[in-house]
Amino acid sequence: xxxxxxxxxxxxxxxxxTFTDWLKSWLLxxxxxRIAILxxxxxxxxxxxxxxxxxxxxxxxxxxxxxxxxxxxYNRAFxxxxxxxxxxxxxxxxxxxxxxxxxxxxxxxxDLAFPRLNLLSWYLYMIGGLxxxxxxxxxxxxxGWTFYTPFSSTYSNSNVVMTITGAFIMGFSSILTGLNFxxxxxxxxxxxxxxxxxxxxxxxxxxTSIIQILATPVLGIALLLVVVERLWGVGxxxxxxxxxxxxxxHLFWFYxxxxxxxxxxxxxxxxxxxxxxFSRKRIFGYEFIAFSSIAIAILGFLVWGHxxxxxxxxxxxxxxxxxxxxxxxxxxxxxxxNWTATLYKGxxxxxxxxxxxLGFIGLFVxxxxxxxxxxxxxxxxxxxxxxxxxxxxxxxMVGGTIMAYLGGIHFWWPKMTxxxxxxxxxxxxxxxxxxxxxxxxxPQFILGYLGMPRxxxxxPPEFQILHVMSTAGASILAIGFIVPLIYLGISLRKGAIAxxxxxxxxxxxxxxxxxxxTFNFDKTPIVTEEAYAYPxxxxxxxxxxxxxxxxx
Amino acid sequence: MAEQHAHAHxxxxxxxxxxxxxxxxxRVFAALMVLMVLxxxxxxxEKNLLEIxxxxxxxxxxxxxxxKTVLIVLxxxxxxxxxxxxxxxxxxxxxxxxxxxxxxxxxxxARGWPPQAGPLP
Numbered sequence: 001x002x003x004x005x006x007x008x009x010x011x012x013x014x015x016x017x018t019f020t021d022w023l024k025s026w027l028l029x030x031x032x033x034r035i036a037i038l039x040x041x042x043x044x045x046x047x048x049x050x051x052x053x054x055x056x057x058x059x060x061x062x063x064x065x066x067x068x069x070x071x072x073x074y075n076r077a078f079x080x081x082x083x084x085x086x087x088x089x090x091x092x093x094x095x096x097x098x099x100x101x102x103x104x105x106x107x108x109x110x111d112l113a114f115p116r117l118n119l120l121s122w123y124l125y126m127i128g129g130l131x132x133x134x135x136x137x138x139x140x141x142x143x144g145w146t147f148y149t150p151f152s153s154t155y156s157n158s159n160v161v162m163t164i165t166g167a168f169i170m171g172f173s174s175i176l177t178g179l180n181f182x183x184x185x186x187x188x189x190x191x192x193x194x195x196x197x198x199x200x201x202x203x204x205x206x207x208t209s210i211i212q213i214l215a216t217p218v219l220g221i222a223l224l225l226v227v228v229e230r231l232w233g234v235g236x237x238x239x240x241x242x243x244x245x246x247x248x249x250h251l252f253w254f255y256x257x258x259x260x261x262x263x264x265x266x267x268x269x270x271x272x273x274x275x276x277x278f279s280r281k282r283i284f285g286y287e288f289i290a291f292s293s294i295a296i297a298i299l300g301f302l303v304w305g306h307x308x309x310x311x312x313x314x315x316x317x318x319x320x321x322x323x324x325x326x327x328x329x330x331x332x333x334x335x336x337x338n339w340t341a342t343l344y345k346g347x348x349x350x351x352x353x354x355x356x357x358l359g360f361i362g363l364f365v366x367x368x369x370x371x372x373x374x375x376x377x378x379x380x381x382x383x384x385x386x387x388x389x390x391x392x393x394x395x396x397m398v399g400g401t402i403m404a405y406l407g408g409i410h411f412w413w414p415k416m417t418x419x420x421x422x423x424x425x426x427x428x429x430x431x432x433x434x435x436x437x438x439x440x441x442x443p444q445f446i447l448g449y450l451g452m453p454r455x456x457x458x459x460p461p462e463f464q465i466l467h468v469m470s471t472a473g474a475s476i477l478a479i480g481f482i483v484p485l486i487y488l489g490i491s492l493r494k495g496a497i498a499x500x501x502x503x504x505x506x507x508x509x510x511x512x513x514x515x516x517x518t519f520n521f522d523k524t525p526i527v528t529e530e531a532y533a534y535p536x537x538x539x540x541x542x543x544x545x546x547x548x549x550x551x552x
Numbered sequence: 553m554a555e556q557h558a559h560a561h562x563x564x565x566x567x568x569x570x571x572x573x574x575x576x577x578x579r580v581f582a583a584l585m586v587l588m589v590l591x592x593x594x595x596x597x598e599k600n601l602l603e604i605x606x607x608x609x610x611x612x613x614x615x616x617x618x619x620k621t622v623l624i625v626l627x628x629x630x631x632x633x634x635x636x637x638x639x640x641x642x643x644x645x646x647x648x649x650x651x652x653x654x655x656x657x658x659x660x661x662a663r664g665w666p667p668q669a670g671p672l673p
Contacts, residue, residue, distance in 0.1 A: 218652065250652075251652075254652050302651065313659050314661075316662040317658055
């Protein structure tokens with residue numbers, strides 16, 4: 001194919017004559033790639049919204065007094081941030097955008113197994129989001145994203161039911177995506193594409209899907225019971241009605257701890273792709289990385305009680321949860337060691353996606369290791385509900401998931417749009433985000449360790465310097481998120497034509513045109529080699545192609 | 553492509569199709585109704601006739617509920633005539649349910665330990 005123009009037919013182009021036809025062709029599409037684009041737009045919208053709520057929180061915390069908003073408004077601001085970011089950005093982000101786009105392409109399939117369910121999942125996501133938005137517009141929620149009972153089910157005077165309904169509906173969207181992926185991966189792999197030839201992104205999404213379909217229903221039930229208690233006074237969680245508040249925490253964290261792995265596992269899948277491609281090497285320890293995803297998915301279900309060390313949970317249960325929590329470190333470490341081993345003697349090129357991948361490894365290690373601190377009951381008693389916890393999970397969620405999400409978006413941008421983004425601006429934005437991120441969240445580790453509790457808008461004056469640093473960092477981070485919006489937007493019109501495989505990567509998605517045709521492949525591909533089969537001379541070719549100023 | 557499609561079609565028809573007859577559905581439905589009556593009867597007996605110890609009452613209620621669940625999953629949800637893979641996934645879901653129950657109950661059982669020490673400070 002020519003690299004001078006975009007292909008004549010692709011999933012983006014269509015023959016609709018009127019605007020209504022065009023709109024219909026998008027809103028009623030069953031093409032997984034178009035649904036991925038719908039998800040991309042809507043998820044980024046929610047990301048900006050969650051970011052705005054975060055801005056409110058950070059601006060309030062510049063001074064020790066509560067001078068920008070009342071404590072009640074502050075409660076609603078951080079809850080909005082949490083609910084939007086967790087349920088409407090992080091959980092669907094990589095599976096619904098990159099997974100939707102890539103799973104069939106990587107498998108050599110024409111679409112997902114259930115294209116209509118896929119479209120339904122997007123509509124459910126949007127309806128859930130609408131509920132959350134309406135709840136926010138009419139006053140918001142003040143329970144925190146965790147909806148702890150009996151506050152949420154009895155005492156809170158905010159839009160709990162509306163928000164919970166939003167999260168409940170969105171849960172079904174998540175289940176449908178997981179179901180679709182599992183069936184597609186089992187049933188629709190191209191001839192020759194055996195399980196151990198699958199890209200690791202597929203393994204990661206498979207593990208994620210298992211969590212989605214097994215855990216999400218439990219959240220649905222837990223939240224539904226909150227509504228039942230709130231509306232009809234049926235005693236389930238409220239001790240005054242004969243219920244048990246810890247039952248909610250058990251049910252909630254049975255979902256919400258694995259949900260952390262719903263967020264991070266697909267990110268790890270993206271990183272495996274990036275590290276291998278930009279090191280020009282087969283990934284080190286393929287099977288170990290593949291099975292560590294499954295191990296994380298399974299172990300992730302056994303550790304939820306570590307969110308409840310400082311509750312009336314039995315101390316013996318706490319000890320068991322603490323011990324199993326340590327085990328999760330093993331598969332996580334396996335991944336990190338295998339990625340670094342892949343880098344060893346690779347031909348590393350610092351393209352934008354690789355910058356995000358390297359950033360991910362460092363930040364995830366910090367986020368993961370501080371998780372070990374928190375998993376030790378004795379240390380956790382000291383730092384429970386402090387900024388230490390906030391910093392820890394932001395290192396995993398932002399430093400991990402968002403870095404991988406952005407890395408993946410950049411890496412597959414040429415495949416999605418057919419055009420290249422500006423590499424220089426890409427690198428600059430990646431560096432801004434890395435610096436801004438660390439400046440925002442590293443001070444929070446110190447704050448938390450010194451005793452700054454989370455979810456408070458008034459604090460002792462000695463914490464101010466660290467809070468100001470954190471807010472300054474957040475401003476840099478915000479710039480880092482806005483820059484890609486601009487240059488990616490510009491690239492849609494002005495970007496260089498990417499061609500089928502701009503990175504010289506392996507994988508079936510690079511064997512079709514960019515952007516791909518509606519049914520992905522003209523002929524069903526036949527796979528005869530393992531994943532990441534970079535020839536030994538790939539690195540030498542890279543070195544020979546190097547020119548002064550080239551980013552390779 | 554057309555050839556491949558035709559092949560896939562033929563393959564689809566070649567599969568062994570078992571299905572659940574209408575009579576079976578009615579019988580399962582009748583069984584569910586009987587179990588429902590049992591549920592209510594057990595409650596009524598406990599309330600009006602006999603002093604049943606709590607553990608026994610829960611065991612009876614749970615047994616009836618499990619029987620209903622098994623009937624629905626096997627027949628109405630077609631797991632009985634589904635492929636092995638579907639059955640594995642259905643069973644897997646119950647393994648996860650057991651994890652949820654066992655670990656949560658582990659907390660409840662261990663909350664009063666050690667009893668002689670009294671409630672935790």
